[in-house]
Amino acid sequence: MQQLDGLDAFFALNERQHSPMHIGALMIYKSSTSKHKLFLQQEIRQSFKQRLSASPIFRRRLFTVACGLDNPYWIEDRYFDLDQHIFSHSIKDHAGDLPGLLATLHSLPMNMSRPLWEVHVIHGLGNLNIYDKRTFGLYIKVHHAAMDGVSGTEILAAIHSLEAQTFSPHEARTTIDRWRAELPPKQWQLVHQACINNLRKPLNLARLARKLIPSFRQAASAGRCDHNPTASWQKSPFNCRINAERNILILRFNFLRLRQIRRHYPQTTVNHVVLSIVGGALRRYLITRNCLPDNPLASMIPVNIRSRDGNTAGNAISMMIATLRTDIECPLQRLQAVRDAANSAKSFSNTIGRSAITSLVREIPNGIGSITLRALSALAYWPGGVAMPACTIVSSVPGPPVPLYFNDAKLVEMLGLGLIVDHLGLFHVATSYNGVMTLSVLSSPSALEDPDLYRRCLEESYASLDEAVSRPLKRNE
Secondary structure, three states, X not given: OEEOOHHHHHHHHOOOOOXXXXXXXXXXXXXXXXXXXXXXXXXXXXXXXHOHHHOHHHHEEEEOOHHHOOOOXXXXXXXXXXXXXXXXXXXXXXXXXXXXXXXXXXXXXOOOOOOOEEEEEEEOHHHOOOOOOOEEEEEEEEEOOOEOHHHHHHHHHHOOEOOOOOOOOOOOOOOOOOOOOOOOOOHHHHXXXXXXXXXXXXXXXXXXXXXXXXXXXXXXXXXXXXXXXXXXXXXXXXXXXXXXXXXXXXXXXXXXXXHHHHOOOOOOOHHHHHHHHHHHHHHHHHHHOOOOOOOOOEEEEEEEOOOOOOOOOEOOEEEEEXXXXXXXXXXXXXXXXXXXXXXXXXXXXXXXXXOHHHHHHHHOOOXXXXXXXXXXXXXXXXXXXXXXXXXXXXXXXXXXXXXXXXXXXXXXXXXXXXXXXXXEOEEEEEEEEOOEEEEEEXXXXXXXXXXXXXXXXXXXXXXHHHHHHHOOOOOOO
């Protein structure tokens, strides 16, 4: 058995019916041959059966400690049944609405008594105008307690190949499957260990805080650039209590063009360009709805802290907060300001230690995190909302720059989906793959009341930045 700690346990213990803690990915494939959907469904099932040893998440489930006295454990599920994790859908049954089907599937919580992953095969995508014939989709969702975005891309790499391969149901295993089921332990043993852990955590937290305080002071005293205003707590329509419904927007950008835009200024990355586009879109959206705050809104940005020799599963992420400069109208000035703010936030994170926040979460006594999150959820009912340091999360997940294949089917499109919680009802994921950047926007109707308007705002924000970069610079500017 392996006990969850840090963010893994936080996600596992804070699963809510209206706020499930899973992330997902949609992959669109074009098969080399026409296949009946029953044959395709069976082929996909057998393919995953052959790849179960590629990751430990496939056959382990959570085992909770009595009365929530300690973090849960991973245990190899002796009742594992592959058929409880692979499902079939036809896009015709959903009126050809792929984002709507995706939003419905992403809103449904998973069965926490089983291994925390699901694969949904979406048939008939070739009937849509935007896809070729013989196209199908795989929507995979995995609980955030089991993996983060980076480990997810590593798992996806394990089930794909660089060349098309004919599927064989009798394919020989390339690796030895040493998996063995486990019997659940006695609760008294776990309670005994929980008492020891709960006595150690406050002491460890005190030692860690004593080490981090000088680093926080050093980072806080570092000079700030003109483009980086002090962090401010703001109220926005996205910092509210979410409901169980989900909205999903899907936008596609030329990745090569985004790279050209980022070369317009030194020390600028594609991530800075994405943040600037989101900042411009939020500005346009809030102006249209007459609720743009005076101070700039900010975003939480996940940061990968995984070492090269780290485990492929679980969470190895930290968070930093950087302003989106929604107070700046000029797209070029906003890009520079967003770049400076993000670089400053990165410098602050490096000064205190990239894993500082993760270490603090790991040592917080059991139950305090859940109590804090429930208190925040209760505050979401406060009239007028509650001020928060960020209004959204923007995550960038780099994908492979070359085509991948699932058996003989070519992966033609890939996008990721995050999760939303009370007070953070808007999540952006930018996923690059084979020259295309796909931006998915996950929201709740209570947080993003007009998704179509926000889509137009994102498109206009990108277009204005693209146009501004294309214009020749004037000497007197």
